[in-house]
Amino acid sequence: MIGQLIANGVVYGCIIALAAIGLSLAYRIMNFANFAHGDFLTLGAYLTLFFAATLNLGFPVACILAIPVTAAFAVALDMGIWKPMRSNGASRTAIMILSIGVSIAIRNALIIFFRPDALRFPLPVMESMNVGGILLTSFQISVVLIAFASMLAVHAILSRTVLGKSMRALADNPNLARITGINVDRVIRYTWMVSMGLAALAGIMFGLITHLNPNMGWSIILPMFAAAILGGIGNAYGAMAGGMIIGLAQEISTAFLPAEYKIAVSFAIMIAVLFFRPKGLLGGG
Amino acid sequence: MLDYLISIMLTAGIYAIFALGLNLQWGYSGLLNFGHVAFMAIGAYTTVILSMNGVPLIFAVLAGMVLAGASGAFLGVATLRLREDYLAIVTIGFSEIIRFLLLNWSSLTRGSFGLYGYPRPLEGMVAHEDYNLLLAGIVIIVLLLVYAILEILAKSPWGRVLKSVRDDEAVSVSLGKNAFSYKVQSLALGSAIAALSGSLLAFYLQYINPNNFQPIETFYAWIMVILGGSGSNRGTIVGAILLWGFFSTTRFLEGYISFSPSSSSAARMVVIGMILVGLMMFRPQGLFGRKEELTVGK
Numbered sequence: 001m002i003g004q005l006i007a008n009g010v011v012y013g014c015i016i017a018l019a020a021i022g023l024s025l026a027y028r029i030m031n032f033a034n035f036a037h038g039d040f041l042t043l044g045a046y047l048t049l050f051f052a053a054t055l056n057l058g059f060p061v062a063c064i065l066a067i068p069v070t071a072a073f074a075v076a077l078d079m080g081i082w083k084p085m086r087s088n089g090a091s092r093t094a095i096m097i098l099s100i101g102v103s104i105a106i107r108n109a110l111i112i113f114f115r116p117d118a119l120r121f122p123l124p125v126m127e128s129m130n131v132g133g134i135l136l137t138s139f140q141i142s143v144v145l146i147a148f149a150s151m152l153a154v155h156a157i158l159s160r161t162v163l164g165k166s167m168r169a170l171a172d173n174p175n176l177a178r179i180t181g182i183n184v185d186r187v188i189r190y191t192w193m194v195s196m197g198l199a200a201l202a203g204i205m206f207g208l209i210t211h212l213n214p215n216m217g218w219s220i221i222l223p224m225f226a227a228a229i230l231g232g233i234g235n236a237y238g239a240m241a242g243g244m245i246i247g248l249a250q251e252i253s254t255a256f257l258p259a260e261y262k263i264a265v266s267f268a269i270m271i272a273v274l275f276f277r278p279k280g281l282l283g284g285g
Numbered sequence: 286m287l288d289y290l291i292s293i294m295l296t297a298g299i300y301a302i303f304a305l306g307l308n309l310q311w312g313y314s315g316l317l318n319f320g321h322v323a324f325m326a327i328g329a330y331t332t333v334i335l336s337m338n339g340v341p342l343i344f345a346v347l348a349g350m351v352l353a354g355a356s357g358a359f360l361g362v363a364t365l366r367l368r369e370d371y372l373a374i375v376t377i378g379f380s381e382i383i384r385f386l387l388l389n390w391s392s393l394t395r396g397s398f399g400l401y402g403y404p405r406p407l408e409g410m411v412a413h414e415d416y417n418l419l420l421a422g423i424v425i426i427v428l429l430l431v432y433a434i435l436e437i438l439a440k441s442p443w444g445r446v447l448k449s450v451r452d453d454e455a456v457s458v459s460l461g462k463n464a465f466s467y468k469v470q471s472l473a474l475g476s477a478i479a480a481l482s483g484s485l486l487a488f489y490l491q492y493i494n495p496n497n498f499q500p501i502e503t504f505y506a507w508i509m510v511i512l513g514g515s516g517s518n519r520g521t522i523v524g525a526i527l528l529w530g531f532f533s534t535t536r537f538l539e540g541y542i543s544f545s546p547s548s549s550s551a552a553r554m555v556v557i558g559m560i561l562v563g564l565m566m567f568r569p570q571g572l573f574g575r576k577e578e579l580t581v582g583k
Contacts, residue, residue: 033373035319081562085565090565092369093369096317097507097511097561100504101557101558101559101561101562104501108551109551109555111547112548116551221377222382225374225377225378226378260389261385261389263381264385264386266378267381267382271363274363274367274371274375278366278367
């Protein structure tokens, strides 16, 4: 019983972690909480559905297409909206309010194109396998494997590449980064690509183990932020750890609490962190 | 037609009160409350549940305001010592938690079935058909009262300290003001005003269920406040009238466009989202706001 809950928690935690990494990276580099992040999860999932079901490209090809398309959309949005806001010297609060507007617009545009009902990817229903008394579908196993591979890739980007170095420099001191010759706008564009690519991947995974609806990304914005804050907002590794802890805590709580209240567990953890350790477990940016 | 006008007046009036609470928090104090609807829900449900159990209406309304104010203060204490975005994150989460609680605490709230058949103020005084007119009168009186109190507060020493905290916290702290405490007070009072609007909404609807309190309601209030010019109570009321004008016109136009109901309300929401984006990009001071009063453009 508890083993099953832990397994479910790891699967859910992987999705929350991938989403929270992007959220935290964007927070660190662009210096604001992006409330439209959840809707990019939704966008990624629906683009996959569009490529797979409407254009009949096959599910793997659809995923491989949906992720860069979501990232490209995020870059376009940066050029159209965030960059002008940055150059006008708009405040963080203005940018956060704007992100709410973006979120409302994306979510409802998806309702217009895809109807508000729940949908599924065009995939066969998977039988659960029994792994040492724990029931898992091959979808859930692939979610965990792909999530861990992506986290390793993020680690490689942050620690081994020039981009990662520039991102860290920009986060520590934007002006200093600029005068040392770092192309700030380009680093920001790459950050959006990484962050929103991960969001799209998380959205596809979420759709894979549950279903798709236009509210899916918005509905997990609370656990996403809770994970980012728990890990220390702005810290990508913290977001990975935070996502796992939130996922596990939510699933394990169903052993004691009615399942409807599991989202309240995220909220309780977030409030407790803010009271007792606002910098988060690993220290934020 | 008259009924239609009265119903627009009622909703615009109730939402104007709701948005005035937000204007106190955001316009006067620079606080990012992204979960304003939670306090409206707390007001509505507390009033309804208490009055169904025999508590006199006036006390039921006050209890809702106190509970909402206390919740607002609690969230403020948790976050207002930190960077301003934490309040935004926590309030948005809180509004979802409250809605989940209302949906799932069935023994108290009857969940998604909602509550109805509860007492309304001065109900026996007029015929049922005329009740909305009476309620519109009550809403307008409450709106004017809230407006007057907020205007007096804004010009009082308390309001001036709030604005100074908003504009430059370090300066007001150096003058010996406890900025944190002022912010918590502003958050609590604004939340109590939202609760009052929630009670009025419950009286008007005669039936409440958790879906009346979706997160989007919060951002209607944001648009009203920003549209009218953050920091201006009069602007907020004008913003409420404009937004409700937009809703009624688009509903009227729907008759001529063949959209499915879900698509047309989604299309309206896309426009709402774009209005918010456009306002922040091109006119953050709103239609009537003053640039020097601006909390967002700096």
